[in-house]
Amino acid sequence: MTATHPTTADQTLAPDVVLGVRGLVKRYPVRQGSFIRRTVGWVEAVSGIDFEVRRGTTMSLVGESGCGKSTTARCVVGLVGADAGSILFRPPDGPVIDVARADGEHLRTLRRQVQIVFQDPFASLNPRMTVAQIVAEPLVVHGIGDRHSRNERVRELLELVGLAPRHAGRRPAQLSGGQQQRVGIARALALDPSLVVLDEPVSALDVSVQAQILNLLSDLQERLGLTYLFIAHDLSVVHHVSDDVAVMYLGRIVEQGPRDTVFSRPRHPYTQALLSAAPVPDPEVERVRTRIILEGDLPSPSNPPSGCRFRTRCPVPGAEEMCASEVPALTELEPGHRVACHHPQDAADATFLV
Amino acid sequence: MEQPLLDVRHLRTVYMTDAGLVRAVDDVSFDLRPGERLGVVGESGSGKSATAASIMGLIEPPGAVVGGQAWFKGRDLLDMAEDELSQIRGRDIAIIFQDPMTALDPVFTIGDQMVETLRAHLDVTRREAVEIAAQALADVHIPNPRRRLDDYPHQFSGGMRQRVVIAMALMCSPSLIIADEPTTALDVTTQAQVMDLMLGLADERGAAVMLIAHDLGVVAGFCETVQVMYAGKLVERSPVDDVYRRPGHPYTRGLLDSVSHLGADGDRRLRSIPGMPPSLLDPPPGCRFHPRCDYAADVCRAIEPEPVPVGGERLVACHFAKDLTATLETSR
Numbered sequence: 001m002t003a004t005h006p007t008t009a010d011q012t013l014a015p016d017v018v019l020g021v022r023g024l025v026k027r028y029p030v031r032q033g034s035f036i037r038r039t040v041g042w043v044e045a046v047s048g049i050d051f052e053v054r055r056g057t058t059m060s061l062v063g064e065s066g067c068g069k070s071t072t073a074r075c076v077v078g079l080v081g082a083d084a085g086s087i088l089f090r091p092p093d094g095p096v097i098d099v100a101r102a103d104g105e106h107l108r109t110l111r112r113q114v115q116i117v118f119q120d121p122f123a124s125l126n127p128r129m130t131v132a133q134i135v136a137e138p139l140v141v142h143g144i145g146d147r148h149s150r151n152e153r154v155r156e157l158l159e160l161v162g163l164a165p166r167h168a169g170r171r172p173a174q175l176s177g178g179q180q181q182r183v184g185i186a187r188a189l190a191l192d193p194s195l196v197v198l199d200e201p202v203s204a205l206d207v208s209v210q211a212q213i214l215n216l217l218s219d220l221q222e223r224l225g226l227t228y229l230f231i232a233h234d235l236s237v238v239h240h241v242s243d244d245v246a247v248m249y250l251g252r253i254v255e256q257g258p259r260d261t262v263f264s265r266p267r268h269p270y271t272q273a274l275l276s277a278a279p280v281p282d283p284e285v286e287r288v289r290t291r292i293i294l295e296g297d298l299p300s301p302s303n304p305p306s307g308c309r310f311r312t313r314c315p316v317p318g319a320e321e322m323c324a325s326e327v328p329a330l331t332e333l334e335p336g337h338r339v340a341c342h343h344p345q346d347a348a349d350a351t352f353l354v
Numbered sequence: 355m356e357q358p359l360l361d362v363r364h365l366r367t368v369y370m371t372d373a374g375l376v377r378a379v380d381d382v383s384f385d386l387r388p389g390e391r392l393g394v395v396g397e398s399g400s401g402k403s404a405t406a407a408s409i410m411g412l413i414e415p416p417g418a419v420v421g422g423q424a425w426f427k428g429r430d431l432l433d434m435a436e437d438e439l440s441q442i443r444g445r446d447i448a449i450i451f452q453d454p455m456t457a458l459d460p461v462f463t464i465g466d467q468m469v470e471t472l473r474a475h476l477d478v479t480r481r482e483a484v485e486i487a488a489q490a491l492a493d494v495h496i497p498n499p500r501r502r503l504d505d506y507p508h509q510f511s512g513g514m515r516q517r518v519v520i521a522m523a524l525m526c527s528p529s530l531i532i533a534d535e536p537t538t539a540l541d542v543t544t545q546a547q548v549m550d551l552m553l554g555l556a557d558e559r560g561a562a563v564m565l566i567a568h569d570l571g572v573v574a575g576f577c578e579t580v581q582v583m584y585a586g587k588l589v590e591r592s593p594v595d596d597v598y599r600r601p602g603h604p605y606t607r608g609l610l611d612s613v614s615h616l617g618a619d620g621d622r623r624l625r626s627i628p629g630m631p632p633s634l635l636d637p638p639p640g641c642r643f644h645p646r647c648d649y650a651a652d653v654c655r656a657i658e659p660e661p662v663p664v665g666g667e668r669l670v671a672c673h674f675a676k677d678l679t680a681t682l683e684t685s686r
Binding site: 064065176178206207208209210211212214215218233235236237239240241242259260263273274275276277278279280281282283284285286291293294295297298 | 397398495511513514541542543544545546547550568569570571572573574575576594595598608609610611612613614615616617618620622623624625626627630631
C-alpha cells in the first residue's frame, strides 16, 4: 500500500477488510452573525485520512479533543456526510458499498449492518421509553418480525448483554450507568450488525464498571464475530481492546500500525509524548519513566499550522523548514507501521515507556 | 511525631433527598502532615469530593455536615463562622476544582480577579498586587503574563484556564492545596503539563496537597499516601507503594485489577468487581463492600469494620485486614 491515496480511491477492498476509509475529508462551516448567518470560514475536522479495519478485529482511533476521531466515527455510520474521499463497507454477503454514495437497497443494508454505541449512555437513550421498547425500536423501524418474535429477540438481547429480564420494563433513569450502556449495546446489536462503531463507550463510567463493559464487548466480539471501530482518548483502554491503532492529531493520522508495534515502538514525537503522559497505576514505573511535557496549547483547527500540524509543539530539537512547508506523508517504516513525520524518532530511545 | 496540618475526626455529611437521607460521608477520620501529598481515590458516590467540600465549608443545602471536626492549625474549620472561613479559604487553604470556570468570573479580566483576591487576603497595594499576579502567571508558564492580565477567561484555552486557576490558588502561598479532579476535564498531554506545574509549585512552597482523583494512575505518579473511599467510608489508607503492590482491602485490589494499563498484557482479561456500589440511602449492614467481596464471611455481614493499623503506616478497614495484607497481590 502506498503512503497516500488519491481522493478518487479505487473501490476495492481486500477480502478480509470490512471497512476501508480513503482520503476522508470533513469540513464544518464557521458561521457568524445572529440574524443573517454568513459562512466566514471552514474548520477541517478531518483532513484526508486512510485506514482499514479487518473482519473480526478492533481498530482504534486515538487522540485528544479536536483530533477528528469522533467526526470520523460519525462519517462512517453516515450521521454526517463526508466532503471528500470514500468510506467503503463490505457486508457479510453482497458487494462493497460506498457509504457516501449509497442509496436504496444499499442504504438499507448499511443501516442494518453498521451500528454505533455512544459515550453518554443516558443521553443516547429516550428517557420515556422502557428498556424493552428501546432495544426493540430498530426492529420496529426496519419492520422485522411481529410483536411476539420481537419480544423474544429483546429477551435474547438483554441476556446477551448481561441484563436480567426484570430490567425490560424499567426506564433509563432507573438504571446505573453501566446498565444504561448495556442497553445501548443491546440496541446496537438488535439488527445483527457486522460493524459496530464504539465512540468512547466507557469514558463516562467508573473504572470497576468500565472493566465489566470492556469484558462484555470482547465476549460479544468473539461470540458474534463483530468488527469494531473503537474511538477513545484513553490510551490504556485502547491498549487493552485494540488489534490495530491509528493516532490522530488535528485531523490527520500521524502514526498507525498493529497495537503492540505502536505502543512499544512509537516513532512519531506526538505518539511518544502521548504515551509518556498517560498515567500508569504503578508508583515504581511512574518514578522511573520520563515524561515528555508538551509546551503550549493545541493550535486552532480553523487555522492549523502549515506543513506538519504538530510542529508548533514538537519537542524534537531543530524542526526544520521542511516541517513548516511540507506535509509529512504517512510512510511505512516497517511492515504495517506507518508514520507521518519528517524526522521519525528512534524507537530505542523510548525510555519513557512502561 | 510531627503535628498534623489537617486532622479530620469522625466527619459525617448527609444529603436530605426526597427518597431519604443519603450518608455521603460516614464517620471518616484522617490526617495530613505539612507538605504531604495525599491522594484520595474512589468511584462516583464514594464520598471523596463530599469530604473535601465538607472541610472547606462548601456543602450546600440539601446537604449538611452533621458531625465531626476538621482541625487545621489548631482550629476547627467545621466550627468556624463563614467570614472567618472565607479568610482561610484562598489564603491558607487553596481549592482547585475540575472546572476552572467555577473559580473564574467570566465578566472580569483575569488581572482584576487576581488583584481582588490578593488584596482581600494580603496587605498589598494595587501596584504590588499586579506585580504578584503577573509573576504568578509567569510561574505557570503563561506567555506575556503582564499583557494577559487584561484578558477575560474565555480568551484562554481549557488547559491555560486551569493554569490560571492554579496561579490564583498558589499566589497567597497556601499551606494546603485541595485539588478536586483538577485535570479530569483536560487532555492527557495537558494533564501532564498541569500536574507537573501544580506539584512543582506546591513542593517549592512546601504546601501539602490533597488530590482527589478517580484515576489511579494520576495518584500513583504524584502522591505519597493514598486513601481509598467506598460508599462514604474510608476503607484503606497506606503509603503509595503498599497500596499498589500489596493492597490491604479487597476493594482496593478490585479497583486496581479492573483498570487496564499500559504496562500490562493487553490481551489479559480484566478482573472486574461484580455488582455495583450500594445505594447510600440504604447501605448494606456490616461492611459496605461485603455483597461484592470474595472474602465475605458472617462477621462481615454483621459488624462494620473500623480502620485498624496493619503494620507500618497502614490503616485498613476490613475484618480480615491482617491476613489479607500478607496475601493480597494485584493480578498483574
